[in-house]
Amino acid sequence: MLDQWYNGVVTRIVQETHNTRRFWIRIQGKEVFDFKAGQFVTLDLPIHEQKNKRWRSYSIASPPDGTNEIELVIVLLEGGAGTTYLFNEIKEGSTLVLKGPLGHFVLPENLDKELMFICTGTGIAPFRAMAHYINSHNIPHAPIHLIYGCRQQCDLLYADEMRKLEEEMPGFRYLPTLSREDNQWTGRKGYVHLIYEELVGLNKQPAHFFLCGWKNMIDEAKQRILAMGYDRHAIHQELYG
Structure with missing residues (x-):
């Protein structure tokens, strides 16, 4: 059933930042679109004759909620055929062809180790889904850090x-960090790596490191996490681009 494609109707589009949009999609022919927080869907876009060059995958940004509607958050990539099509051609009421849910980037069975959700850009999507899922189901968990x-x-x-x-959910910390100077910003500055290294500190508590974003961030994070003495099985990744 993995290769079953569905039609999805775009019910709503919101411009979230100057180059990022949120798309809500209702899956036709299914009363409930059942997925695990962290999974993704693959869209088949009419941008090429070869099917594997038409496919674009995006993490589901909304938690499973018993409906047939999901949210994707997509950044416009310069020169990217897929996102150019989505931003220029897709309107509310448009139909998209998609398959899913796909992927193994999901929460562990037990949340008894600290969770480090480390992301850049639209890589926040699966972590937003995971955090809301944990919160709405009151799942017991060790501290969670969204970096x-x-x-x-x-x-x-x-x-x-x-x-x-962060205010509502015990043990959940939201840690945004900016790499470009911003005088209005009183939060953390620099790159994500310094934050998780600081959080882990000297006691190296048991933790799961979930990485989602661009390849260079993920590659560097994996090296640093292994260098701190963690096992490679503690690292879970979802690569973008």
């Missing part, structure tokens, strides 16, 4: 929502 790297404050996705979740 989110962006260039500037205007690039942060779901910032107000994550701050609200």
Whole structure:
């Protein structure tokens, strides 16, 4: 059944930042689109004759909620055929062809070790789904740290929502960090790596490191986490681009 394709109707589009949009898609022919927080869907876009050059995968940014509607958050890539099509051609009411849910980037069975959610840009999508899922189901968990790297404050996705979740959800910390100087910003500056290294500190508590974003961030994070003495099985990754 993995290769079953569905039609999805775009019910809503919101421009979230200057180059990022949120797309809500209702899957036709299914009363409930059942997936695990962290999984993705693959879209088949009419941008090439070869099917594997038409496929674009995006993490589901919404938690499983018993409905047939999902949310994707997508950044416009310069020269990217897929995102150019989505931004220029897709309107509310448009139909997209998609398959899923796919992927093994999901929460561990037991959340008894600290969770380090480390991401850049739209890589926050699966962690938003996971955090809301844990919160809404009151799942017991060790501390969760959402370490989110962006260039500037205007690039942060779901910032107000994550701050609200931090207030509501015991043991959840939202740690945005900006790599470009921003005089209005009183939060953390620099790159994500310094934050998880600082959090782990000297006691190296048991932890799961979930990495989602661009390849260079993930490669560097894996090297640093292994260098701190963690096992490679503690590292889970979802690569973008």
